Amino acid sequence: MRNLKKISILFLVMILALSLIACGEKAPETNEEENTTAGNVEVQEETYDVVVIGGGGAGLSAAIELKSLGADVVLLEKMPFLGGNTIISGGELNAPETWIQEKLGIEDSIEQYKEDTLKGGDNIADEALVDVLANKAREAVEWLRDEVKVSFREDYLMQFGGHSVPRAAYPQGGSGDELIGKLAQKAEELEIPIKKETKAEELLTDGEGRVNGVKAVDKDGNEITFHANKGVIIATGGFGANVEMRTKYNAEYDDRYMITVQPGSMGDGIIMAEKLGADLVDMEHIQTYPTCNPATGILSYVADTRFDGAILVNKEGQRFVEELDRRDVISKAILAQTDGMAYLVWDETIKENSQMHNFMDEFEQLVNQEMIIKADTLEEAAAFFDIDITELEKTIGRYNEYAEKGKDEEFNRRGDIIGLTKAPYYIQKVTPAIHHTMGGLKIDTEARVIDTNGNPIPGLYAAGEVTGGIHGANRLGGNAITDIVVFGRVAAQSIMK
Ligand SMILES: Cc1cc2nc3c(=O)[nH]c(=O)nc-3n(C[C@H](O)[C@H](O)[C@H](O)COP(=O)(O)OP(=O)(O)OC[C@H]3O[C@@H](n4cnc5c(N)ncnc54)[C@H](O)[C@@H]3O)c2cc1C
Structure with a gap:
């Protein structure tokens, strides 16, 4: 049943995303006209400490961590449901030295995991980011188990290609449903406002270039300004479904290729941040x-x-x-x-x-x-x-x-x-x-988005597949889910420092 559910979710995601993308192409013009001529588009404003854009695994992890740290946080999701690629994923995530490896008698180490990850990415990844990934991986799985109540198989670990030993924790049913279901439940328990069918379109800044909000549009075309007193976290996923963007960075990956990703993976966060001078890394590396x-x-x-x-x-x-x-x-x-x-x-x-x-x-x-x-x-x-x-x-x-x-x-x-x-x-x-876009926004070890001059853009953070530098030229299986949980939480902790 699970896989039928997963295929049905993907199908639903595709239909809805295609209609959203279709609307998205025409909406601004029509809405603007409606606003001025018919006046039936509302302009609303809301204020929070932090705005998280994207309701996949990275965004939900960030929002939960933020709320636990006492932040007033809102999460925006352009689709009518949460999950992104995380919900259609296998949900498996790598971590060394876990309780499952110990039970199964598998010897592993943070160093070995780091070495496999760097080698798997042709040694072009940002070593400092891989260091964070490797050192915080075990904590991430334990956080999912203890705080989010994700249920993992205790008697089985996957060994994806390029890994020296089996180290991928396997959620019950082998599905991202288990992760997103539990993350969404936790977000609900914490009373985090989640605005579905609300598409972030622009990052807002104060007079000094500090990111302090997001302009978004809801399904009725209403424009909403979300003010963010502490900052914004971009967690909008990759750009695997965006053929134009794929071919801009690597001509090989044109429309001859089908996609495993959900059609909402359009690189929105990259496009928005680039307008503020964000640097991009490893964009040509598409998996x-x-x-x-x-x-x-x-x-x-x-x-x-x-x-x-x-x-x-x-x-x-x-x-x-x-x-x-x-x-x-x-x-x-x-x-x-x-x-x-x-x-x-x-x-x-x-x-x-x-x-x-x-x-x-x-x-x-x-x-x-x-x-x-x-x-x-x-x-x-x-x-x-x-x-x-x-x-x-x-x-x-x-x-x-x-x-x-x-x-x-x-x-x-x-x-x-x-x-x-x-x-x-x-x-x-x-x-x-x-399947995966390795490139994206350049971040530092605190998940701050870095501009083309090498400086953090004040108030702007990013986590998950929207970022680049962690996987180098090639992401090893099971490393994306580790990445989104680790860096989703890192972004939240940094913003609250
Ligand atoms: C079929 C499949 C299986 C996979 N299996 C695994 C696996 O087992 N292990 C592993 O490590 N990796 C796996 N991966 C990769 C992994 O799932 C993804 O890299 C990861 O889930 C990305 O998480 P994310 O939170 O960064 O993005 P996503 O989960 O894609 O979430 C991004 C969210 O942002 C929303 N969004 C985008 N733009 C906007 C906007 N402008 N405004 C508001 N919302 C927006 C999207 O709708 C989406 O919900 C798999 C990928 C696929 C496609």
Whole structure:
């Protein structure tokens, strides 16, 4: 049910976002005219200590932390519901030295996590920001568990590509629903005013350049000025859905690519802050997720069997990449194969070891879309996608030998290697889609937005995917949720200093 809910949320998000985007293009002109001619647009003013823009994981974490520190805070969300990309995410977040790692006997350290993150981003990330991420990660998961009451699996951790050990805490159901549901509940308990369908359009400043408010427009076109005595936190997410912005910074990522992100990821916060002289970093680094539904671009959670043993082959029946390599490496490798497609292959043993049971609604949908086949024999499964069965059998024969030896002699797959021997067999067709924008507003370790002269813009803070510098050229799986909780809270604490 969970995954059906997630797909339905994404669908709803897409429809609503497209209509909002459509309105957004025309609204200012029409509203202005209405204001002056018909006079039916109200101009309102409200005053708070802090205005948080964006109701995803970063914005909600910031708002909750602010309220706990005694601030009078309001949160603006342009959509009719909270969640952003966080609600459609898997919700998994990395942290070293957690109680779950201790229970599972996994040795890890802050230093190792930091090293993996820096290396995973091609060593171009801002080391000081990664230091904050690594040092505050455990506290972030514990905060989610203790203060927000997020429920995590105690017997399982994910190991995303590029990480030395399993370290991603797994919310019950493997879904961002659990995070957003609980964050929203906490915000409600704290009586934080949340203004949905209220789109921030402009940052306001006093005569000395200090950010002291936000101009927003509600669904009826009413203009609302939110005054912010202490400052504004931008938490508007990435720009993965904005083709114009993507191609402005990297011509490769044009409209040939589908997206895993919600269509509201338009880079609004970046555009607003840039007008005040904010510096941008790493904008050209845009991430694709390798295993998405070729019909829709939606990230496939069924295909997470890859983390539990499934192998990737091409139409010629050959493996072509290490399945646990970085997302960018796998995505590029897939796009270089016939039709730009790959086929994920697993058997019943891997299925039983995996989290696939959480995503059976998605599985049924993939069956209906002919994107997955479950068959009693490998021949039957391969024939469905016209994969070269002779080569596939050779590939799997070799792979099973590696499983027995415990060493993948071709691609050096990390982690356990599980042979594919037990029917039924599964083959799923997958392709990459735009997933994450690493670049964004330059911030310092206190989440202050930095201008092009290297100075903090007074009163302006940012957290989450809207910022750049934490993930370098490539974000490792599970690091975004850590980032949004850590820096959402850091921004709140800084503003209250
Ligand atoms: C399918 C999918 C699965 C993922 N799984 C994982 C995972 O398991 N682990 C992990 O670490 N990362 C994952 N990620 C990445 C991660 O989910 C995101 O990077 C993260 O959730 C971003 O959080 P955020 O709060 O910065 O932005 P969002 O959650 O996107 O929230 C931004 C919010 O701001 C609102 N907004 C935008 N502009 C305005 C405006 N002008 N005025 C008012 N509101 C505005 C948006 O509507 C949105 O609600 C996944 C991403 C996707 C797409």
